[in-house]
Each structure stands twice: as structure tokens, then as C-alpha cells.
Amino acid sequence: MSQSNNLLGSNINLVKSHNLRAILLSLLHDGQVSRVELAEKLSLSSTTITNLTAELLDQGIIVEEHIEITEKRRSVGRPRRMLQLVPSARFAIGVHIGVGLFRVAVTNLFAEILFSKIENFDFSTSPEEVIAAIIGVIEHLLKENNIDRERVIGVGVGASGLVNYKKGINVLAPRLGWENVPIQHLMEVHLDLPVCVDNNVRAMALAEALFGVGRGVGILAFVYGRIGVGSGIVVNGHVFRGSGAGAGEIGHTTIIPRGGDTCTCGNTGCLETLLSEPIWIREAENLAEEYPNSLIAAYLNENDERSTIEKIFAAARNGDEHIQQFIEDRSCYLGIALANLVNVLNPELIILGGMFAQGSDLIAPIAEAKMREAAFAGLGQTVQLETTSFGWRAGITGAAALALTTFFYQQTETI
Numbered sequence: 001m002s003q004s005n006n007l008l009g010s011n012i013n014l015v016k017s018h019n020l021r022a023i024l025l026s027l028l029h030d031g032q033v034s035r036v037e038l039a040e041k042l043s044l045s046s047t048t049i050t051n052l053t054a055e056l057l058d059q060g061i062i063v064e065e066h067i068e069i070t071e072k073r074r075s076v077g078r079p080r081r082m083l084q085l086v087p088s089a090r091f092a093i094g095v096h097i098g099v100g101l102f103r104v105a106v107t108n109l110f111a112e113i114l115f116s117k118i119e120n121f122d123f124s125t126s127p128e129e130v131i132a133a134i135i136g137v138i139e140h141l142l143k144e145n146n147i148d149r150e151r152v153i154g155v156g157v158g159a160s161g162l163v164n165y166k167k168g169i170n171v172l173a174p175r176l177g178w179e180n181v182p183i184q185h186l187m188e189v190h191l192d193l194p195v196c197v198d199n200n201v202r203a204m205a206l207a208e209a210l211f212g213v214g215r216g217v218g219i220l221a222f223v224y225g226r227i228g229v230g231s232g233i234v235v236n237g238h239v240f241r242g243s244g245a246g247a248g249e250i251g252h253t254t255i256i257p258r259g260g261d262t263c264t265c266g267n268t269g270c271l272e273t274l275l276s277e278p279i280w281i282r283e284a285e286n287l288a289e290e291y292p293n294s295l296i297a298a299y300l301n302e303n304d305e306r307s308t309i310e311k312i313f314a315a316a317r318n319g320d321e322h323i324q325q326f327i328e329d330r331s332c333y334l335g336i337a338l339a340n341l342v343n344v345l346n347p348e349l350i351i352l353g354g355m356f357a358q359g360s361d362l363i364a365p366i367a368e369a370k371m372r373e374a375a376f377a378g379l380g381q382t383v384q385l386e387t388t389s390f391g392w393r394a395g396i397t398g399a400a401a402l403a404l405t406t407f408f409y410q411q412t413e414t415i
């Protein structure tokens, strides 16, 4: 199945489809909009707007509300008919493939999660088996929740590493050992739904631009740290992927020119060798061994439900000076990486996700100060730094946003 428009379940022509999507995107951005406003904003005739909105009303995708607008100096209210999206009219499916786990979610048209499921897989599992398991979970969620497949606009998959969005191929995921996995094809042959695939951090950036803290922002970057470190860039609502699908790979920029640790990519001294969660855990364990009476040693030895990275942040918050110093040093490196990003991209907004958001009270102030100090000619002064709107849901929300953009709100890529 190609990435054709299945918005209305029929073979509609491209111009019409383009106009329909422009209307949907306007309604998403602006909430309630009148036909007159739509015609003005989209430079379409009122007849075209009337016809297209009639079709969307008929499909139940939008509703019309009569709103009393009381203007100043007018004692009598003037009723206006405003249009708005019905978020539950259609569904999207988001799939986040992480390292050793995947999450699947069914969302509404606002990428709000309605149902979700998480499953682990071990590294001996083949990519084909993982994809088969994902398909099984999708089928299960649809069946269990009585979701009519006709109302599902498509599936978005956020995968780790290098992803060719146009071909739907996970070109390289070093942490999983995956090479040239045709995720889109493997899923579409078994699911009667269109599928699109992109890098998972890029998908998170898109979710912020459409539904999160990045709404209305022209240029934004999402910087994510967990098992690896990466970034996603969105320019005027469009994901910037680069010429070879590699834009935003800041985790593999060299920070330590000589003597740095070896990275999973094969180089040494990459940013990722300083800032990823496994590295922080290893360093915290070293500190615990060196200072056996410290808070970090005590926390790491405790057998509770907290993850190791949570224990590390808790030790710093509760006064462990060694772990505080470590986090401060590493946050400085993050600040340098952000300053480099600012110099290349000059974004309005940078959003931190993953462990950078989880420990943002400790990490962000240091990283922000360094970014503002190190960026060129005051560029660092104007950029805004925020944490993700979606917490642990960033991955699946991003994947759903990818499906919603590809199959519902946008017609073509312009960058």
C-alpha cells in the first residue's frame, strides 16, 4: 500500500486532498474557525470552502457550532458559525521502537493516547520477529477496543538510528544491530493500513511542533538523551531530515578530540559517550565504589522500584556532592552541544527530552548557562529552552504525530 490519501476513504484528487488537509491543519492550529476566516487564510473561494467543509461535516471529522459573538459597542450578539475538529472522529497508531522495548498507542486526532501497550524484546530477536510482535499488539489493541479499521488513518513508527522516511527503511540502528530493515513494507503487507517510518527523536520533535510546547514556533530542535543522544529539527511545521536522512545526529559530534571513549558508531569521543544513560550509570557505580559511605552508594544498593537513573538524580537532589559535581560537568558538555546547535540552526526553541527532562532541575540550569555563554554573538540569548510536554509518552506521541502529519494534516513536504 502506498502512502496515498485515505482520509475520506476514496480516491480524491490531489488538489482537493491538498485543500482538505490545509483546512484540517488550520482547524488544528486555530481551534474554532469560521468559513470566512478559512477562505481568507487559505486563499480559497468561499464556494470551495463551503463544498470541502460540507464533505468534512458529512464525514463527522468536523462539527459546526453557533457561537454568540458580542462585539464591544454592540448590545446585540451576532451569531457566527464556527467549525472545529472532532478529535475522536479518526484514530492514529503510534509505534515507538526503543532499545529492547516497543510501545504501541492508539491516539485521537490530537495525538492524545487512548490505549497503549508496552512489550520488551531481547537482542537475539530478529527484526522480522519484533515487527511481527508489533503487528500482533496493534491487532490486539484494535480488536480489544472495538476500533473500526476504516477510522484509523494510518500507523507512524519511530525507530532508532538512521531512518529513510521516503522508503520506510531503518537503515542503521547500531544499538539493535539492525541494518536496512524495511519496516514500512513488513508492516503494510500484514496490516491493511498505510505505514510511515522516521527516526524516533525526529518524531518527538514533530509532536512538540504540532501538539506541544512548540506549537506556532518556526524553528525548533528537540534534544533527547537516553540510551543514545540525538536531536530532531522542525522548520515551519516540517521535519528537516537532511540529504541523507541524517540531520540532527548531534550524539555523534566529536566533543573529546583525543582519548575519548569508543562510541557505538565506531568513533571516539562522541557527545553520546559523555551523556548517555548507560555511561551515567557506569560513572555513578564507579563513584559508589570509590565512596562507599556516600548517598549514591546507598541508593544504588537499595532494592526498590526506582530506576538507576532516578536514583542518580535523587542522590544529587539530596546532597551527594560527588554525583552533583559529575552531573554539573556533564551538563556543561550538553550546554556546549546546545550552543553548537544554536550556531548552526539559530532556533527559537530547544526542547529537552528523555533523561535530560527527567533530571532537568539538575541539568537544564547548567546546560542553559553554558549554551548562552558559548553560542556566537548573543544567539544563545534569544533561544528558549524547555522540557518536553509529553514526558515518557514523547516516543509514542511522536510516532502518532508522524502518522497524523503524513496521512491526515499535510500533503507534501516543502523542505
Ligand SMILES: [Zn+2]
Pocket: 251, 252, 253, 263, 264, 265, 266, 267, 270, 272
Ligand atoms: Zn558516535
